[in-house]
Amino acid sequence: MxxxxxxxxxxxxxxxxxxxxxxxxxxxxxxxxxxxxxxxxxxxxxxxxxxxxxxxxxxxxxxxxxxxxxxxxxxxxxxxxxxxxxLPRRTQLARAVQAGMQVLSANVDVVLVMTAPDGDIDEARLSRYLEAVRVGGARAALLLNKVDLTRKPEAVLAQLRALDPAVAVLPLRATVGEGVAEVRELIGPGETAALIGSSGMGKSTLTNALLGREVAQTGEVGATREGRHTTTARTLYRLPGGGVLVDNPGLRDIEVWREGEAGGFEDIEALAAECRFRKCTHGNEPGCAVQRAVSRGQLSEERVEAYRAAQGFTGDRQKPKRRK
CATH class of the missing domain: 2.40.50.140 (Nucleic acid-binding proteins)
Structure with missing residues (x-):
């Protein structure tokens, strides 16, 4: 080898x-x-x-x-x-869990985030995926699979591009091979790609298409036209022509992990310095930079509530509206 x-x-x-x-x-x-x-x-x-x-x-x-x-x-x-x-890792794809950090895969060059127009597109969640990739040091790409399920594919693609103009967004129909060659071009010689996304988005189908052989079991498509989750463990595959692919089990969501988070809320405190009011409680005040980050999917509501509790802030607050 x-x-x-x-x-x-x-x-x-x-x-x-x-x-x-x-x-x-x-x-x-x-x-x-x-x-x-x-x-x-x-x-x-x-x-x-x-x-x-x-x-x-x-x-x-x-x-x-x-x-x-x-x-x-x-x-x-x-x-x-x-x-x-x-050996020391160049990059890592990790998430925050109750015990601290969980590394999902290591030494990944590009993370392929797969979504579909059949109810899976959640801008806040996709933004968290992209942020987790950025924090881990890899580059990201967004794949819109099952593009034939929407009557307005260009509008959906534009919606995804607006999440981060620097991230490549590719339309895909993995079951018939459309867009697979363009995805392969994202993975250079000797590079490692990780494939992530919700269950049933077609990750195993794309894995088989990229490898040119049946290695990952794919689920049947039911009446809802959603595939069934079939990948149960992270697996490394060698790509024809060089390179590696990691097929991950479905992720319902991801909590972004950052260095030093276990000991404090440095990232939230940095945002708090940008709030309109000096004594902002990060509840329902106008001009709150912390709540703005929540609405953009850059912070979870749970972490902000933990920070507010640690600061002694009490009282009800209005949840920010998710950006659509």
Missing amino acids: NLAEIGWTPEFEQAAQAVRAAAPGVELQPGRVAGVGRNTATLWTEGGALEAVFAGTLRQADVTPVVGDWVMAEAVPDAPLRVHAV
């Missing part, structure tokens, strides 16, 4: 040399995580796809490899590889 075709770079090679230098006498080889179990992983290596277990030192360091990670592993006679270290 050619490692460069699946994302290996000189920067990863430099990091690998540092790991080898810190473990003299241990024969370590690089591998990319293609699948993760409880304490095991499938690695793509120069020798092909191999099974691996996590070394005790890795668990002690509280580092959990995720799909897309590059790791250094030791070959053990008559046993699976043993993962000793996770």
Whole structure:
């Protein structure tokens, strides 16, 4: 297996040399995580796809490899590889969860956010997807699948382009192959793409179209013309001609995670400085920059309420109207 075709770079090679230098006498080889179990992983290596277990030192360091990670592993006679270290991530797709941060996939170059006109388009939620991609360091693209389900495709495409003029927006009919070539052009040689979106949007169908073979199970389309969610685990696929694709399970929504959020509300405080009134409680005051960010999908109402509670602000507030 050619490692460069699946994302290996000189920067990863430099990091690998540092790991080898810190473990003299241990024969370590690089591998990319293609699948993760409880304490095991499938690695793509120069020798092909191999099974691996996590070394005790890795668990002690509280580092959990995720799909897309590059790791250094030791070959053990008559046993699976043993993962000793996770190389520093270039980018990551992550979300905020109650326990902190959950990394969905690592070392992704472009995140393909898929939506459809049959009731899935929610500007606030799509904005959160795009913000999560930006925070993680990757670039984003919006894919409007099932474009034939709307009588006004150009109006819907314009609606999506207005979310972020810098983000590519592509129409798509994955079931018949329309737009698939244009999506493939977004993924350069050796790059990694992650495919995300709500369940039933056609991610598995697009995965099969990009790979040119049936690898991901697709669900039937019911009376509502919505596909059934079929992807149940993050999976890494090699693309013809080089490059990698991560097919993710459906995401109902995403809460944007930012560095330092676990310890405070620095992002909200920065916005609060732009409010019209110095003593704004971020409830129903006019000119509130915090509530404006909520209406744009840049902040969740739950985080703002937690911030207001921490500041001792009480009383009812008017929920901001979502931008349409």
